[in-house]
Amino acid sequence: MNPADRGGATRAIPDARVAGLGRQRAGRTAWIQAVRRRHVVGWLFVLPALLFYAVFVLQPLALTIEYSFYRWDGVGPATWVGLTNYAAVLSEPKLVETLFNGFRLVIFFSLIPVGLGLVTASVIQRVARGRLGTLSRTVLFLPQVIPLVAAGIIWGRLLSLPGLVNQVLASVGLGDITRAWLGDFDTALPAVGIIGIWVLLGFCTVLLLTGMTKIDGALFESARLDGAGWWPEFRAITVPSLRNEVAVCLTVTIIAALAAFDIVYVSTGGGPGNATAVPGIQIYILAFLERQVGLASALAVVLVILVLLVILPLQRLSRGDA
Amino acid sequence: MRVGRGELIAGRTLLIALMAITILPFVSLLTTALHPSGSAPAGISWPADPQWGNFVEAFKVANMTTLLASSVWIVLAVVPISLLISTMAGFAIGLLRIPGARWLLLLFVFGLTLPFEGIITPLYFLARQIGILNTRLAIVLPLIGLFMPFAVFWMRAHFANLPGEITEAARVDGANTWDLFWRIHVPLARAPMASLGILMAIWAWNQFLLALVLVEDPTQRTMAGALGAFQGHYATDIPLLCAGTILILLPTLVVFVLFQRQVIAALLQGSVKG
Numbered sequence: 001m002n003p004a005d006r007g008g009a010t011r012a013i014p015d016a017r018v019a020g021l022g023r024q025r026a027g028r029t030a031w032i033q034a035v036r037r038r039h040v041v042g043w044l045f046v047l048p049a050l051l052f053y054a055v056f057v058l059q060p061l062a063l064t065i066e067y068s069f070y071r072w073d074g075v076g077p078a079t080w081v082g083l084t085n086y087a088a089v090l091s092e093p094k095l096v097e098t099l100f101n102g103f104r105l106v107i108f109f110s111l112i113p114v115g116l117g118l119v120t121a122s123v124i125q126r127v128a129r130g131r132l133g134t135l136s137r138t139v140l141f142l143p144q145v146i147p148l149v150a151a152g153i154i155w156g157r158l159l160s161l162p163g164l165v166n167q168v169l170a171s172v173g174l175g176d177i178t179r180a181w182l183g184d185f186d187t188a189l190p191a192v193g194i195i196g197i198w199v200l201l202g203f204c205t206v207l208l209l210t211g212m213t214k215i216d217g218a219l220f221e222s223a224r225l226d227g228a229g230w231w232p233e234f235r236a237i238t239v240p241s242l243r244n245e246v247a248v249c250l251t252v253t254i255i256a257a258l259a260a261f262d263i264v265y266v267s268t269g270g271g272p273g274n275a276t277a278v279p280g281i282q283i284y285i286l287a288f289l290e291r292q293v294g295l296a297s298a299l300a301v302v303l304v305i306l307v308l309l310v311i312l313p314l315q316r317l318s319r320g321d322a
Numbered sequence: 323m324r325v326g327r328g329e330l331i332a333g334r335t336l337l338i339a340l341m342a343i344t345i346l347p348f349v350s351l352l353t354t355a356l357h358p359s360g361s362a363p364a365g366i367s368w369p370a371d372p373q374w375g376n377f378v379e380a381f382k383v384a385n386m387t388t389l390l391a392s393s394v395w396i397v398l399a400v401v402p403i404s405l406l407i408s409t410m411a412g413f414a415i416g417l418l419r420i421p422g423a424r425w426l427l428l429l430f431v432f433g434l435t436l437p438f439e440g441i442i443t444p445l446y447f448l449a450r451q452i453g454i455l456n457t458r459l460a461i462v463l464p465l466i467g468l469f470m471p472f473a474v475f476w477m478r479a480h481f482a483n484l485p486g487e488i489t490e491a492a493r494v495d496g497a498n499t500w501d502l503f504w505r506i507h508v509p510l511a512r513a514p515m516a517s518l519g520i521l522m523a524i525w526a527w528n529q530f531l532l533a534l535v536l537v538e539d540p541t542q543r544t545m546a547g548a549l550g551a552f553q554g555h556y557a558t559d560i561p562l563l564c565a566g567t568i569l570i571l572l573p574t575l576v577v578f579v580l581f582q583r584q585v586i587a588a589l590l591q592g593s594v595k596g
Binding site (some may be wrong): 054074149163168182297 | 323329333334336341348350351354363364365366373411420421423430433435437440446473544545561564567575582585589594
């Protein structure tokens with residue numbers, strides 16, 4: 001459109017002022033109103049979900065942050081203490097150890113299941129594409145659907161002094177190392193970790209297996225024509241192609257590790273001593289048994305931040321490389 | 323594709339070993355549950371005289387009828403409401419693309435990373451304040467809120483991947499948003515809604531932390547919450563505890579075996595999509 005035309009248009013306005021333009025304008029406002037109404041209706045569709053989320057998740061989250069600046073027993077008046085609770089979380093040996101325990105669980109709940117899951121998925125893909133593969137997928141997934149509390153109870157038995165684990169160890173001549181695995185200061189945390197591996201291996205395997213079906217089959221064909229064995233294929237094709245799925249697996253399992261509660265509560269309750277006290281357990285103990293609501297909340301905020309700090313870079317990585 | 327004989331044997335051995343390790347705990351649970359009540363059986367051993375009556379006994383002492391009713395009540399309250407409102411939200415965010423849809427999605431996705439422990443303390447005081455502490459509502463209402471991140475995320479992925487023609491055709495026919503949702507998109511979304519519903523039912527059944535903190539009476543709890551209490555009371559009677567554990571996890575196993583495809587698909591796609 002050139003300036004002359006525009007001039008013409010403006011000049012034409014007085015002539016058309018009565019009917020034409022008015023109708024046009026009304027048409028446009030009606031259209032804008034319709035879109036607006038549609039947007040309002042759209043927001044009404046989101047509203048119930050948003051309301052539940054805001055009232056029962058976001059509001060409590062904000063309250064957790066608020067509580068964390070107070071000393072409060074949950075009943076009497078609360079005293080503003082600034083960052084004292086955070087200082088305690090990051091300096092009191094008992095609480096710092098809690099955070100470390102959370103990260104040690106990551107090895108068992110996340111790194112081992114993902115690593116072992118990669119191996120298992122690639123083995124299924126290479127040697128068990130038929131019924132055995134389907135069966136192992138189903139079986140390995142079973143622990144994922146039962147209540148974690150049940151997993152804790154089952155393994156609490158297995159790892160006890162007269163449990164199956166010690167029975168097997170004794171039968172292969174390792175009777176010397178048998179013990180109450182969950183009651184021993186040195187082995188309690190890894191023992192809890194083993195329960196996590198049992199629960200999460202199937203999830204990782206199946207997720208990675210789904211990712212493998214998307215890899216171009218020609219890649220495997222050519223590798224095998226070249227006589228590549230399992231290990232070169234695993235290293236050169238499988239693992240690099242599954243970067244996205246690995247990131248997802250790590251994300252889900254790391255959250256499961258840092259936020260672990262059910263399994264630990266049922267199998268050890270955080271003991272012996274402080275050996276398996278993870279953040280979730282400590283928050284529960286502080287808030288509901290020791291009535292230190294402020295301190296519990298500060299630990300909760302630190303936990304939320306730690307999860308985000310670990311999870312966010314993972315998302316970048318997977319998206320950037322995909 | 324050809325794989326060497328040695329590798330074939332090694333690979334299959336590994337798979338069978340992993341399956342055995344996965345199954346053995348269940349077997350041990352069963353054999354322990356069949357020992358005489360009050361005894362302390364060691365490891366795996368088939369009892370000389372299997373006490374199938376332990377299941378009946380556990381059913382009675384755990385007050386299983388009441389527990390089942392309580393859990394079913396919770397599931398039936400949580401799942402339909404969650405399904406409905408998350409489908410509506412997913413529809414608005416993924417298909418209507420209302421202004422602010424991106425931010426809304428981000429807000430919900432943030433909730434995916436949030437540990438329940440991060441909000442459990444205020445939830446307790448909140449429930450006390452509105453007078454629902456120690457009732458099933460104290461589990462139901464927060465659980466609906468806590469399911470929203472995954473549920474909205476999951477339903478949005480479905481709606482965002484639909485071809486636009488369906489919606490346009492309906493709009494041309496003069497359908498308003500409400501009709502569009504109920505007449506066209508809900509029927510089309512039945513598959514993802516079914517998967518999501520099954521998944522949320524299992525999660526509600528298995529929910530422990532909310533039940534532990536917000537409801538003192540085990541008969542008002544979820545199954546997993548009740549199991550926690552049952553463990554406290556019967557820690558000494560191990561066969562009975564194991565029988566009770568089997569009764570409580572059995573429904574989840576049955577649902578999983580029946581709806582395996584949907585459950586696995588929902589769990590996996592939910593974490594990959596988007």
